[in-house]
Amino acid sequence: MIVLEGVSRWYGQVIGVNDVSCMLKPGLVALLGQNGAGKTTLLRMITGQLRPTTGRLTVFGEEPFANPNVLKRIGYCPDVDNFYENSTGRAFIQFLAELGGMPKKLARERTEEMLQVVGMSHAADRRIAGYSKGMRQRIKLAQAMIHNPDVIVLDEPLNGLDPVGRHEYIAMLHSLANEGRLIVVSSHILYEVETMTKSLLLLHRGRLLAEGDLRVIRSLIDQHPHRVRVEGPVPRAIAQATLGLPNVLSLDLREQEGYVEIEVTEPEMFYRELSEMVLSGKVELTGFSSPDNNLESVFRYLVTT
Amino acid sequence: MNVAEIHGLTVRYGAFTALNNLSVSIPEGCIGLLGPNGAGKTTLLKTILGFVDPAAGGGKVLGFDIATQGKQIRQQIGLMPEQDCHIPGMTAVTFVAYAGELAGMPKEHALRRAHEVLEYCGLGEARYRNVETYSTGMKQRIKFAQALVHGPKLLLLDEPTNGLDPRGRDEMLDLVRSVSHGKGVNVIVSSHLLPDIERTCDEVVLVMNGQLRASGLISELKKIEGHPYDVELREPCPGFADIAVKNGGELLDSRSNTYRIIAPGVREDAVKFLLKCANEAKVQVRGLIPAERSLEDVFLNAISDKPTFDIPGAEK
Amino acid sequence: MSATSPIADLTYRDYDGPMNSADHRWWAIAKMMMRMAIARKGFWACALLSGWFYVVMMVVFYFVDVAQSSVGPAQINYFKTVNWKDQFVTGMSTAQLFLFIVALIIGIGTIANDNRANALLIYLSKPCTKLDYLIGKWVGIFIPIYCVALVPGLVFWAYIAMSFREYGSVSSAPWVPLQLFVISLFPACILASLCVGVSSLFNQGRTAGFTLFGIYFIANIFTKMMQGMHFVAPDNRFITDLFYSSIDGLSFGLSKLAMFTDGSLPMVQKAQAGAEIGRPDAWFMFPAFIAVCALSVWIAWIRIRPVEVVG
Numbered sequence: 001m002i003v004l005e006g007v008s009r010w011y012g013q014v015i016g017v018n019d020v021s022c023m024l025k026p027g028l029v030a031l032l033g034q035n036g037a038g039k040t041t042l043l044r045m046i047t048g049q050l051r052p053t054t055g056r057l058t059v060f061g062e063e064p065f066a067n068p069n070v071l072k073r074i075g076y077c078p079d080v081d082n083f084y085e086n087s088t089g090r091a092f093i094q095f096l097a098e099l100g101g102m103p104k105k106l107a108r109e110r111t112e113e114m115l116q117v118v119g120m121s122h123a124a125d126r127r128i129a130g131y132s133k134g135m136r137q138r139i140k141l142a143q144a145m146i147h148n149p150d151v152i153v154l155d156e157p158l159n160g161l162d163p164v165g166r167h168e169y170i171a172m173l174h175s176l177a178n179e180g181r182l183i184v185v186s187s188h189i190l191y192e193v194e195t196m197t198k199s200l201l202l203l204h205r206g207r208l209l210a211e212g213d214l215r216v217i218r219s220l221i222d223q224h225p226h227r228v229r230v231e232g233p234v235p236r237a238i239a240q241a242t243l244g245l246p247n248v249l250s251l252d253l254r255e256q257e258g259y260v261e262i263e264v265t266e267p268e269m270f271y272r273e274l275s276e277m278v279l280s281g282k283v284e285l286t287g288f289s290s291p292d293n294n295l296e297s298v299f300r301y302l303v304t305t
Numbered sequence: 306m307n308v309a310e311i312h313g314l315t316v317r318y319g320a321f322t323a324l325n326n327l328s329v330s331i332p333e334g335c336i337g338l339l340g341p342n343g344a345g346k347t348t349l350l351k352t353i354l355g356f357v358d359p360a361a362g363g364g365k366v367l368g369f370d371i372a373t374q375g376k377q378i379r380q381q382i383g384l385m386p387e388q389d390c391h392i393p394g395m396t397a398v399t400f401v402a403y404a405g406e407l408a409g410m411p412k413e414h415a416l417r418r419a420h421e422v423l424e425y426c427g428l429g430e431a432r433y434r435n436v437e438t439y440s441t442g443m444k445q446r447i448k449f450a451q452a453l454v455h456g457p458k459l460l461l462l463d464e465p466t467n468g469l470d471p472r473g474r475d476e477m478l479d480l481v482r483s484v485s486h487g488k489g490v491n492v493i494v495s496s497h498l499l500p501d502i503e504r505t506c507d508e509v510v511l512v513m514n515g516q517l518r519a520s521g522l523i524s525e526l527k528k529i530e531g532h533p534y535d536v537e538l539r540e541p542c543p544g545f546a547d548i549a550v551k552n553g554g555e556l557l558d559s560r561s562n563t564y565r566i567i568a569p570g571v572r573e574d575a576v577k578f579l580l581k582c583a584n585e586a587k588v589q590v591r592g593l594i595p596a597e598r599s600l601e602d603v604f605l606n607a608i609s610d611k612p613t614f615d616i617p618g619a620e621k
Numbered sequence: 622m623s624a625t626s627p628i629a630d631l632t633y634r635d636y637d638g639p640m641n642s643a644d645h646r647w648w649a650i651a652k653m654m655m656r657m658a659i660a661r662k663g664f665w666a667c668a669l670l671s672g673w674f675y676v677v678m679m680v681v682f683y684f685v686d687v688a689q690s691s692v693g694p695a696q697i698n699y700f701k702t703v704n705w706k707d708q709f710v711t712g713m714s715t716a717q718l719f720l721f722i723v724a725l726i727i728g729i730g731t732i733a734n735d736n737r738a739n740a741l742l743i744y745l746s747k748p749c750t751k752l753d754y755l756i757g758k759w760v761g762i763f764i765p766i767y768c769v770a771l772v773p774g775l776v777f778w779a780y781i782a783m784s785f786r787e788y789g790s791v792s793s794a795p796w797v798p799l800q801l802f803v804i805s806l807f808p809a810c811i812l813a814s815l816c817v818g819v820s821s822l823f824n825q826g827r828t829a830g831f832t833l834f835g836i837y838f839i840a841n842i843f844t845k846m847m848q849g850m851h852f853v854a855p856d857n858r859f860i861t862d863l864f865y866s867s868i869d870g871l872s873f874g875l876s877k878l879a880m881f882t883d884g885s886l887p888m889v890q891k892a893q894a895g896a897e898i899g900r901p902d903a904w905f906m907f908p909a910f911i912a913v914c915a916l917s918v919w920i921a922w923i924r925i926r927p928v929e930v931v932g
Contacts (some may be wrong), residue, residue, distance in 0.1 A: 384746035390739035456636025
């Protein structure tokens with residue numbers, strides 16, 4: 001749906017996005033990166049607010065910049081809070097729908113539908129100035145969805161929602177993605193991104209650092225040895241026992257905190273040997289796990305090297 | 306000694322009752338304040354800051370009465386507000402020093418202390434720049450610094466990681482943890498990001514519908530009865546679960562390649578038992594950890610109408 | 622440095638030094654406003670320029686004095702024709718524009734910029750109430766303007782009191798120093814109130830500045846029209862009062878009342894004094910003054926009130 005070929009964008013000397021090439025297909029994709037990595041620039045180019053300085057960016061095969069054909073199929077939920085504060089929620093959404101070309105009657109119906117879907121029907125007649133952050137997020141999502149777009153772009157959509165609200169919002173996103181749309185979500189809250197999707201697009205200092213499935217990315221980071229945290233009553237004994245194994249690279253012994261963190265090169269072999277050592281009584285432990293397998297560690301590793 | 310003691314507090318805004326006969330004691334240490342939006346958490350924060358006019362009940366924060374001694378309370382508390390805020394037209398040092406003066410510090414002490422606190426928050430030469438030129442991460446640290454400058458006994462942090470990227474979040478949470486553990490500053494963290502709370506706080510207080518819904522040590526709240534273990538296998542293997550059950554274990558839950566099992570017998574033998582079952586099923590174990598509920602599960606369970614498990618310390 | 626270790630612990634430590642009381646925090650706000658005001662070069666430029674009339678008169682008096690003492694007295698000694706009291710009214714009137722510019726420099730942007738930066742949250746999280754904030758801002762604008770209005774006049778009075786006592790500079794108007802303290806109050810109160818009120822309506826200092834300037838300018842045009850109508854109907858009290866209904870005019874008119882004079886144009890003989898419009902009515906000026914100040918401060922209060930520190 002969205003294709004980027006060597007897309008770069010800079011502002012004077014400052015590089016926003018540097019030579020990014022990728023293809024985004026229907027589904028839920030997470031766009032990650034530190035502040036200043038180029039996420040907002042990329043989203044602005046996709047939603048037709050900026051043109052790439054070099055390269056080619058197409059959405060549905062056409063360039064989105066000032067292109068109503070494309071723009072009417074995109075819904076955008078920006079991270080900034082720029083509402084008409086004196087307007088009511090309902091009036092605001094309806095206004096935006098009509099602005100997009102929807103006839104008045106249809107706009108009214110769709111507004112009611114969207115308010116139901118995002119759970120704001122009860123508060124839709126209050127002034128936006130009195131809304132909490134979470135309510136504003138819902139209004140933003142409603143206006144992004146109202147014209148039934150094929151691509152929805154969301155910038156930090158979960159900010160301000162309480163855990164219940166987050167769950168509902170993510171469920172909504174999943175159902176939208178399952179209907180064949182492409183949902184691009186940019187977020188900093190990694191533990192949440194993990195529950196949403198395994199497809200990532202990671203930007204770092206303007207360049208595309210990683211793209212694809214989290215598990216595949218993780219398994220390919222083989223220069224980064226696998227860490228295993230082993231807890232037990234006597235961590236030192238665990239350290240001594242495992243030090244003899246050939247694929248152990250290093251040990252971090254934390255007696256006070258009750259664990260040893262072991263770096264291994266061949267996890268397959270290590271886990272087998274660890275299991276044998278426990279069953280034969282050579283080692284006593286209360287649990288082990290790899291703190292590495294989550295998005296946060298992958299992100300941290302990719303971004304700091 | 307409790308940092309705050311509230312009893313029977315009722316707060317009304319017109320016809321709307323924000324807090325309804327709320328009684329809670331907030332202990333020393335690092336406490337997480339949880340609650341769904343619009344359910345009294347904000348009003349409780351305002352109460353702790355000494356801003357509310359109780360319709361009934363009352364309380365004390367740091368020994369001062371909440372209804373009549375609001376100013377003294379705020380002199381002893383540092384608040385890091387959620388929204389972006391700063392004093393325009395100042396450098397970071399001037400701003401933090403001014404915050405100290407506003408709290409009551411004499412000018413020289415305020416300036417000296419501002420430098421100390423900014424150093425602690427990791428702002429080097431940047432402290433001489435105008436605050437308006439700062440990135441989000443630095444702005445959050447300034448907010449934190451201005452809350453700390455007058456040496457408060459209680460720090461109130463409202464969504465401290467708001468807008469921070471993952472690295473900024475790490476650094477801020479480390480800062481919160483270091484100031485609350487070992488420096489003797491009591492901290493209340495109000496956040497919707499439960500992993501943040503887990504990382505920094507030891508106890509939580511959950512407020513809903515204007516009342517106390519649950520409170521207690523995070524480690525206690527997360528415990529599951531029967532000491533089950535979460536066993537993560539290299540690939541899904543129902544045979545493993547069958548073997549475990551056959552040998553006297555109890556299967557609580559299974560999710561693709563992770564199985565939650567209560568092993569029979571004493572706790573010390575649980576690990577061996579599970580590894581033996583895996584051996585028999587010819588499948589490799591990649592993770593074996595005592596199962597805990599996530600704080601998020603605890604939260605969702607506490608606020609739902611049909612809780613699926615009991616929470617210690619919950620109000621019935 | 623602890624007693625046991627040569628290496629100091631420079632991590633966070635508690636503050637247990639002196640703390641002022643949690644009351645009267647408005648003074649801390651006012652002090653900071655004044656600190657920031659005196660750091661601006663524009664403030665000092667305008668402060669010095671505001672006394673231009675006094676400087677000119679001091680130079681004139683000095684040279685006339687020197688000329689008279691060397692050449693010998695003319696038929697009429699110049700100094701016998703000088704109305705000492707009216708010099709101060711004129712001085713106050715000529716300073717008005719500069720006092721207004723000072724207000725634009727130090728005062729009009731404050732609350733507006735605070736609105737944009739959400740600064741009130743910081744204040745409220747300390748032991749400052751909204752009242753402290755408002756009073757602090759007001760006082761922080763009032764005091765600098767008061768000083769700028771007062772000091773040149775006092776300096777001039779000291780000069781003429783020392784040099785021209787024999788011409789009645791002290792005896793004809795013995796209460797002048799005290800009156801100076803009073804008339805300096807008027808522009809300071811008006812400008813501080815207007816700054817606080819207009820600034821609170823906007824989110825940008827610049828917009829607030831333009832608005833206040835607009836008010837100033839339009840009111841001045843109105844009073845110019847009144848000046849024209851006064852030629853046509855010089856006895857109409859109403860027109861005379863309306864001549865003083867501008868930001869400058871209020872201070873000017875109140876100064877005349879406080880100094881009990883109708884004013885006179887400088888260096889003009891009594892016979893031509895008809896060009897100067899007489900003093901206004903006290904029953905018009907004082908309520909107008911209080912209304913302008915009170916309304917502006919009330920507007921600011923309304924705008925500040927709904928801010929919540931936790932939202």
